[in-house]
Amino acid sequence: MSDIHLYTAQTPNGIKVSILLEELGLKYKTTAIDISKNTQKEPWFLEINPNGRIPALTDTFTDGQPIRLFESGSIMQYLVDRYDKDHKVSYPQGSREYYQTNNWLHWQMAGLGPMQGQSNHFTRYAPEKIEYGMNRYQNETRRLYRVMDTQLGKTKAYLVGDKCTIADIACWGWVASHRWAGIETLDDFPNLNAWLERMLARPGVEAGRHVPSPHKAFEMKKLSKEELDKHAAESAKWVQQGMAEDAKKK
Amino acid sequence: MAAQPQFTLYSTVVGPNGWKVAMVLRELGLTYETVYPDFSKREQKGPEFLKLNPNGRIPVVVDHHYKDFTLWESNAIIEYLTTKYDTDNKLSFGDFDNQQYMRQWMYFQASGQGPYYGQAVWFIKNGNGEPKEVVERYQNETRRVISVLESVLSKQEWLVGGKLSVADICFLQWNTSADRIILGSEFIDREAPHVRRWMNAMIARPAIAAVMQERMKMLSA
Structure with missing residues (x-):
């Protein structure tokens, strides 16, 4: 008997898992973690x-004992290994497409x-605007979007083979948040833009992206630059x- | 004539990620030949290399015993190697739980350790008059990752399942960069003695030592 409990927040990494759970039609409990209050650093959470x-x-787990997992990619692989027996969003272990998805x-x-995350940091969170840092990570994010856009130009619909996999789901929340990272539009990446919309049309993506909020x-x-700055x-x-608290602890 | 090595490993001397794969190949007794694309000529961005890896990065592995199967991203490669060739689980696990835990630590390494240590090294080596907060940001994150490892390794000898596995090995190369470049070795010596014990236990293994020596020799050449 499974008993899935997801600890998450409204971030690109959090929604990967809720989207996958919805795509697989699995039941799960959710606990929203307030990262603005550092709940994720409390002892009970560090146990997980x-x-x-x-x-x-x-x-x-199948042996009746609890299993505790972290790292979104590893959680996604666990869920498909254990629950995606029909290969709705994965490929059979050992197949070419399995390793390519990986x-x-x-x-x-x-x-x-990580790179888009650094772009968020220098574009939105850093105490002072450091041109070099913003450029370095916005450019790296654009480079990675180009890699993905090229791949999607070859495969047509999704990153691997002809179906949506956990690789697409993992990327989606990040690409959807491109403007937060300082990438104003996806006009230079037509395949990527089409993929973003194609994914959005999936009921699982629609349901999962709104978890936990x-x-x-x-x-x-759609916000103006000023409104975005205020959010930031x-x-x-x-x-x-x-960050200051982490630095103190060492 | 000696048999052709089973694998071609595309790597670079300066970056740790190819060496991580080399350690696993050697530990598993798999034969390989290393090719070093000329980064100064941007060969890793050239059309020939992009056919192997559209991301234009090392490492890439080609398995000549399995239809020239080609794979990139170091930890995806390592998982391929253990799944296909470590059938007696010398460095991996046969049971589902530990397989999942192993993967979890490998993701933490690939997404939490490598990219942040990598930014620290970048700004230390290629810094261009940025405010000191920039380097500090990544040095602090390096310290944080080491403290997470310390918190676990102070309670157990290895990260997963009571024995050495690729989950441990994948952290080693970047931790040596923390020693050499980012923080100096005093940090781990002083603040993370269990991490030091764990690193030393790996470095003492002949296969790992051989790979590290090869890299050091090339770095100092």
Whole structure:
């Protein structure tokens, strides 16, 4: 008997897991983690994830014992290994497409996520605007979008083969938030833009993206520069505070 | 004539990620030949290389015993190697739970350790008069990652399942960069003695030591 419990927040990494759970039609409990209050650094949460980051997931494993997982990519692989027996959003283990999906999933986890995250930092959260940092990470984000756009030009609909996989789901929330990272439009990336909309049309994506609270990336896209700056100033306060606390602890 | 090596590994001397794969290949007793694309000529961005990896980065591995199967992203490669060739689970696990935990730590390494240590090294080596807060941001994150490892390794010898696995090995190369470049070795010596014990236990293994020596030799050449 499964007993999935997701600990998450409204971020690109959090919604990966809720979108996947919705795509697979699985039942799950949700606990919203308030990262602006550093809930993810409380002892009970560190028992689940010593790294103090969302998302994390617990489940009852087949042997009746609890399993606790962190790192969104690893959680996604766990869920498809255990529950996606019909291969709705994955490929059979050992197949060419299985390893290629893994390849793009790792690319998202080690490349797109961290680099776009640094772009968020220098564009939105850093206490002073450092031109070099903003340019470095916005350019790297654009480079990664180009890689993805080229791949989608070859495969036509999704990153691997002809169906949506966990690799697409992993990338989606990040690409949807491109403007927060300082990438004003996706006009230079037509395949990527079409893919963003194609994914959005999936019921699982629509349901999962609003967990644990409404997904605002598309509303954010319509805001003026000034309104966006105001949002950023609010977030910057708690982001910088959290960083200072981490630095103190060492 | 010696048999052709089973794998071609595309790597670079300066970056740690190819060496991570080399450690696993050698530990598993798999044969490989290393090719070093000329980064100064941007060969890794040229059309030939982009056919192997559209992301234009090392490492890439080609498995000549399995239809020249080609894979990129270091930890995706390592998972391929253990799934396909580590059938007696020398560096991996046969049971589902530990397989998942192993993956979890490998993601943490690939998304939490590598990119942040990598930014620290970048700004230390290529810094261009940025405010000191920029380097500090990434040095602090390096310290934080080491403290997460310390919090776990102070309670257990290895990250997963009570034995050495690729989950441990994948952290080693970047941690040596923390020693050499980002923080100096005093930081781990002083603040993370269990991480130091864990690194030393890996470095003492002949296969890992051989790969590290090869890299050091090339770095100092």
